[in-house]
Amino acid sequence: xxxxxxxxxxxxxxxxxxxxxxxxxxxxxxxxxxxxxxxxxxxxxxxxxxxxxxxxxxxxxxxxxxxxxxxxxxxxxxxxxxxxxxxxxxxxxxxxxxxxxxxxxxxxxxxxxxxxxxxxxxxxxxxxxxxxxxxxxxxxxxxxxxxxxxxxxxxxxxxxxxxxxxxxxxxxxxxxxxxxxxxxxxxxxxxxxxxxxxxxxxxxxxxxxxxxxxxxxxxxxxxxxxxxxxxxxxxxxxxxxxxxxxxxxxxxxxxxxxxxxxxxxxxxxxxxxxxxxxxxxxxxxxxxxxxxxxxxxxxxxxxxxxxxxxxxxxxxxxxxxxxxxxxxxxxxxxxxxxxxxxxxxxxxxxxxxxxxxxxxxxxxxxxxxxxxxxxxxxxxxxxxxxxxxxxxxxxxxxxxxxxxxxxxxxxxxxxxxxxxxxxxxxxxxxxxxxxxxxxxxxxxxxxxxxxxxxxxxxxxxxxxxxxxxxxxxxxxxxxxxxxxxxxxxxxxxxxxxxxxxxxxxxxxxxxxxxxxxxxxxxxxxxxxxxxxxxxxxxxxxxxxxxxxxxxxxxxxxxxxxxxxxxxxxxxxxxxxxxxxxxxxxxxxxxxxxxxxxxxxxxxxxxxxxxxxxxxxxxxxxxxxxxxxxxxxxxxxxxxxxxxxxxxxxxxxxxxxxxxx
Amino acid sequence: xxxxxxxxxxxxxxxxxxxxxxxxxxxxxxxxxxxxxxxxxxxxxxxxxxxxxxxxxxxxxxxxxxxxxxxxxxxxxxxxxxxxxxxxxxxxxxxxxxxxxxxxxxxxxxxxxxxxxxxxxxxxxxxxxxxxxxxxxxxxxxxxxxxxxxxxxxxxxxxxxxxxxxxxxxxxxxxxxxxxxxxxxxxxxxxxxxxxxxxxxxxxxxxxxxxxxxxxxxxxxxxxxxxxxxxxxxxxxxxxxxxxxxxxxxxxxxxxxxxxxxxxxxxxxxxx
Numbered sequence: 001x002x003x004x005x006x007x008x009x010x011x012x013x014x015x016x017x018x019x020x021x022x023x024x025x026x027x028x029x030x031x032x033x034x035x036x037x038x039x040x041x042x043x044x045x046x047x048x049x050x051x052x053x054x055x056x057x058x059x060x061x062x063x064x065x066x067x068x069x070x071x072x073x074x075x076x077x078x079x080x081x082x083x084x085x086x087x088x089x090x091x092x093x094x095x096x097x098x099x100x101x102x103x104x105x106x107x108x109x110x111x112x113x114x115x116x117x118x119x120x121x122x123x124x125x126x127x128x129x130x131x132x133x134x135x136x137x138x139x140x141x142x143x144x145x146x147x148x149x150x151x152x153x154x155x156x157x158x159x160x161x162x163x164x165x166x167x168x169x170x171x172x173x174x175x176x177x178x179x180x181x182x183x184x185x186x187x188x189x190x191x192x193x194x195x196x197x198x199x200x201x202x203x204x205x206x207x208x209x210x211x212x213x214x215x216x217x218x219x220x221x222x223x224x225x226x227x228x229x230x231x232x233x234x235x236x237x238x239x240x241x242x243x244x245x246x247x248x249x250x251x252x253x254x255x256x257x258x259x260x261x262x263x264x265x266x267x268x269x270x271x272x273x274x275x276x277x278x279x280x281x282x283x284x285x286x287x288x289x290x291x292x293x294x295x296x297x298x299x300x301x302x303x304x305x306x307x308x309x310x311x312x313x314x315x316x317x318x319x320x321x322x323x324x325x326x327x328x329x330x331x332x333x334x335x336x337x338x339x340x341x342x343x344x345x346x347x348x349x350x351x352x353x354x355x356x357x358x359x360x361x362x363x364x365x366x367x368x369x370x371x372x373x374x375x376x377x378x379x380x381x382x383x384x385x386x387x388x389x390x391x392x393x394x395x396x397x398x399x400x401x402x403x404x405x406x407x408x409x410x411x412x413x414x415x416x417x418x419x420x421x422x423x424x425x426x427x428x429x430x431x432x433x434x435x436x437x438x439x440x441x442x443x444x445x446x447x448x449x450x451x452x453x454x455x456x457x458x459x460x461x462x463x464x465x466x467x468x469x470x471x472x473x474x475x476x477x478x479x480x481x482x483x484x485x486x487x488x489x490x491x492x493x494x495x496x497x498x499x500x501x502x503x504x505x506x507x508x509x510x511x512x513x514x515x516x517x518x519x520x521x522x523x524x525x526x527x528x529x530x531x532x533x534x535x536x537x538x539x540x541x542x543x544x545x546x547x548x549x550x551x552x553x554x555x556x557x558x559x560x561x562x563x564x565x566x567x568x569x570x571x572x573x574x575x576x577x578x579x580x581x582x583x584x585x586x587x588x589x590x591x592x593x594x595x596x597x598x599x600x601x602x603x604x605x606x607x608x609x610x611x612x613x614x615x616x617x618x619x620x621x622x623x624x625x626x627x628x629x630x631x632x633x634x635x636x637x638x639x640x641x642x643x644x645x646x647x648x649x650x651x652x653x654x655x656x657x658x659x660x
Numbered sequence: 661x662x663x664x665x666x667x668x669x670x671x672x673x674x675x676x677x678x679x680x681x682x683x684x685x686x687x688x689x690x691x692x693x694x695x696x697x698x699x700x701x702x703x704x705x706x707x708x709x710x711x712x713x714x715x716x717x718x719x720x721x722x723x724x725x726x727x728x729x730x731x732x733x734x735x736x737x738x739x740x741x742x743x744x745x746x747x748x749x750x751x752x753x754x755x756x757x758x759x760x761x762x763x764x765x766x767x768x769x770x771x772x773x774x775x776x777x778x779x780x781x782x783x784x785x786x787x788x789x790x791x792x793x794x795x796x797x798x799x800x801x802x803x804x805x806x807x808x809x810x811x812x813x814x815x816x817x818x819x820x821x822x823x824x825x826x827x828x829x830x831x832x833x834x835x836x837x838x839x840x841x842x843x844x845x846x847x848x849x850x851x852x853x854x855x856x857x858x859x860x861x862x863x864x865x866x867x868x869x870x871x872x873x874x875x876x877x878x879x880x881x882x883x884x885x886x887x888x889x890x891x892x893x894x895x896x897x898x899x900x901x902x903x904x905x906x907x908x909x910x911x912x913x914x915x916x917x918x919x920x921x922x923x924x925x926x927x928x929x930x931x932x
Binding site: 036 | 814
């Protein structure tokens with residue numbers, strides 16, 4: 001088949017044509033099917049997209065139509081994006097694990113006419129909600145399993161739609177030209193996609209991104225990390241999330257690299273090992289999980305192996321990061337590190353699927369500095385970036401060689417970042433969104449008239465020009481003496497200790513900072529077992545003097561760290577207690593996604609907070625609890641409150657100047 | 661738009677139109693003086709899901725053992741696929757197209773999921789051991805063919821992630837699924853499931869039910885199952901036969917059986 005010479009470089013379908021021409025034989029998408037990796041070249045993807053696109057058109061899909069995409073990461077579903085964009089339509093990826101009502105809300109709000117679903121599970125959700133979605137006309141499914149007996153008047157198989165498209169193309173030679181003309185007509189300013197933010201508060205909002213926003217953002221990112229058509233990545237994060245849309249579609253089609261789709265969510269780690277991606281992204285919890293997994297397995301390893309492992313990891317800790325950052329390292333050190341690479345780091349990276357990684361990113365949450373350092377020391381180029389849906393991901397990113405565990409890097413090219421008077425991070429960039437779909441009020445609240453976007457995060461620039469994110473802006477408060485109080489920032493520092501599972505700090509409009517601490521029953525329980533400390537319950541273990549001593553040393557360390565940071569030094573923890581019960585979503589203390597509901601906890605444990613500020617050293621409390629079977633009960637405890645030493649600020653000058 | 665729930669009449673009509681796959685006529689089985697099965701007749705039709713239920717010790721598992729040739733009944737005629745059976749051994753039953761799973765999982769614990777399912781294809785391998793050991797030429801081609809089939813089953817039952825895991829380390833619900841996979845690897849015409857959901861939690865039961873329906877619908881396999889969870893039985897099966905003390909006390913579509921006074925007595929007990 002003939003690939004047209006050029007169709008421009010302004011939209012993703014146009015770029016797809018370029019890829020089919022320039023990299024006809026290079027793999028574009030791979031999928032593991034029946035245990036074997038199947039791949040599609042750019043030329044094949046182009047053909048697949050074209051026949052799907054023409055098939056969709058024959059069903060009535062036209063310019064401006066919204067098409068929902070529902071399912072796990074499958075090449076066929078990524079092609080829908082290009083197929084719809086080629087017709088001037090707008091794809092809307094939807095979180096596949098949402099319940100039917102949530103999906104119905106998004107589809108209804110976006111006025112979706114077509115939906116492409118992965119399998120029976122997703123089709124069922126759509127059919128269940130069909131009464132609420134009068135505008136939804138056709139549902140197309142990829143995997144026919146279990147769908148044979150369904151009524152097929154509005155339901156179509158993906159393959160059938162493609163075949164219909166191919167037949168039309170075969171019978172009418174003009175059709176291919178018409179289709180191509182529509183692709184050429186696509187403009188940079190056109191709406192490319194609407195991504196609904198998951199919305200922890202209130203209804204999800206539809207973020208409208210143009211080809212231009214995505215393209216600028218993505219091209220800068222490709223340049224930043226030298227990504228080209230030889231890169232490989234594994235797609236495993238939800239397709240509706242902006243990160244995946246960028247990494248596995250926009251960036252891939254722009255740079256021309258290959259996206260690999262695992263068999264299923266449970267096989268990701270096996271598939272990652274087989275593919276060995278060169279470019280990857282994972283949230284901090286994935287890196288934490290992998291490290292824990294390795295450490296647990298090493299506990300069972302032979303003595304010799306364990307010794308070797310410990311020795312070389314210790315060594316990597318000294319020199320690994322310096323080598324990775326390109327600093328001056330002596331020949332002897334390099335050689336010793338090479339032996340370590342051969343014996344330990346290499347096999348370790350291979351086990352985790354990191355053998356070929358050139359750049360790996362983590363974002364979304366703060367990552368523990370120890371974990372971050374571990375991966376970098378064994379030679380994985382792990383970096384952090386900061387972004388959001390509204391900015392087509394990239395706002396700041398860490399350049400190679402300038403990596404700090406507690407920052408998110410410097411502003412990307414074409415992105416301006418400033419800190420508002422209230423400490424909120426704001427940015428202006430061509431990558432910024434057009435607005436929220438059908439929600440002008442929200443758009444006005446978020447985006448100023450001259451294009452600055454509120455991120456909702458509080459942050460600051462360090463002396464080296466790197467941005468540091470502190471907390472959600474609305475949570476940041478002030479102590480009575482005027483110093484800044486960022487609760488989550490302090491809590492994260494506490495939570496980086498394995499013994500501490502959860503922490504809640506108080507201090508807004510108070511004289512000093514106090515903290516509730518929840519111990520991690522697994523870690524502390526394990527410690528207790530090894531030290532012959534008997535305990536019958538969480539409550540008993542939490543109140544144990546030795547446990548208190550350990551937690552006190554952690555809090556002390558946090559205070560020392562805070563004293564190093566002039567802006568935060570005023571918010572050192574003056575008093576703390578170990579809470580007599582675990583914070584639990586069943587009691588409403590945490591959300592279902594394990595986030596602390598600060599206000600609720602403050603109300604519920606008001607007597608303890610009073611005791612903090614009244615200077616009492618212990619307090620008897622009765623707390624109502626809901627047991628797992630739904631019964632109500634109470635637990636009583638006398639909770640000890642300890643005072644902490646606070647430290648003087650070490651360096652006074654630097655930030656005082658920077659803030660002015 | 662999904663399939664409507666069929667009415668009782670429709671179910672009956674559908675069942676009547678089907679061909680009989682297995683027919684048992686006046687079958688009796690005893691061990692010494694103990695009568696396990698007394699004079700039971702019923703049939704299983706092609707493409708249906710047939711449940712065998714009854715209180716503990718009613719003779720359900722014995723019935724399955726008779727069907728797959730593990731026990732030899734003293735009396736009665738068994739016809740499978742139009743052929744009258746004389747003496748029967750389990751391996752002959754397999755080659756005729758009857759596969760089963762067990763009440764207690766009976767897998768090779770130290771072997772991976774993949775190898776366990778491959779073992780299910782052993783009866784279908786034609787090359788002799790020598791060729792297979794050399795793994796060359798026809799033996800290799802054959803192995804690849806079989807592996808393809810096994811991968812399809814793995815995909816069907818969604819157990820890709822445990823392909824290489826030794827089954828002994830798997831949770832119970834997954835082991836049951838692997839066992840089903842191994843039985844399916846024999847490409848049976850009749851699949852016997854002995855308490856496929858015993859000891860499972862609700863979610864695992866829902867998964868298993870879906871797989872049983874999928875096997876029946878997509879692969880067209882006839883299924884006979886023993887199960888204690890009445891909700892599952894009534895939802896899944898086309899027809900139900902009820903045993904009590906080795907005798908048949910009811911036979912029919914779920915709705916009929918549920919309202920049968922004898923069945924209610926057998927389950928709830930009778931005041932004497």
